[in-house]
Amino acid sequence: MKHIITRTLTSLALAVMGLSVAAPAQVGQTTKATIPFDFAVGKKTFPAGNYSLSQPEQGLLTVRDDRGHAIAQVLTVGIDGADLASSPKLKFAKSEGVYILTEVWDGADLGQEVLGAKKQLIFGNHRSPESRAAAEGSQP
Numbered sequence: 546m547k548h549i550i551t552r553t554l555t556s557l558a559l560a561v562m563g564l565s566v567a568a569p570a571q572v573g574q575t576t577k578a579t580i581p582f583d584f585a586v587g588k589k590t591f592p593a594g595n596y597s598l599s600q601p602e603q604g605l606l607t608v609r610d611d612r613g614h615a616i617a618q619v620l621t622v623g624i625d626g627a628d629l630a631s632s633p634k635l636k637f638a639k640s641e642g643v644y645i646l647t648e649v650w651d652g653a654d655l656g657q658e659v660l661g662a663k664k665q666l667i668f669g670n671h672r673s674p675e676s677r678a679a680a681e682g683s684q685p
Contacts, residue, residue: 574651575599576633584637584644586617587661598635598649606649606657619646621657626650638662 577597584591586608595611600621608617636648647663650656 576635576649576651578633578635580635582644584646586646586659587619589617590643591616600657606659608646620660621649622660624648624656624658626654626656 575597576599577595579595580591580593582593584593591608591610597609597613599607599609601607603623604621606619606621607615608619610616634648634650635646636650637644638647639645645662646659648656648658
């Protein structure tokens, strides 16, 4: 009987620890932004307009158009920053006239870096990552 209780408590403790590690801070948040220029996310380019960005699960960013349709999904990795403004921000890098989404910040010091964006700047059709731009966003 002691053996069964010990195994049950051990399993329960491991499950609780696993859930606490897997609970990301930004999952479920949505950032709405008016982007005043054409931009690229992954391998797709979109016109200027109103968009929303959300993280349905850790490591995945979904971009939606103004009608709420998912138009792009990219993988992300969490990054930390300091001295950022309190409002949500999108960071872009400009290369050969194309703005590429590189980071999404939630308004705190936590953000998501779009995987492959820097590689796209260096090795893709775009070769000069000198210029950067930011678009203001808001949370609903």
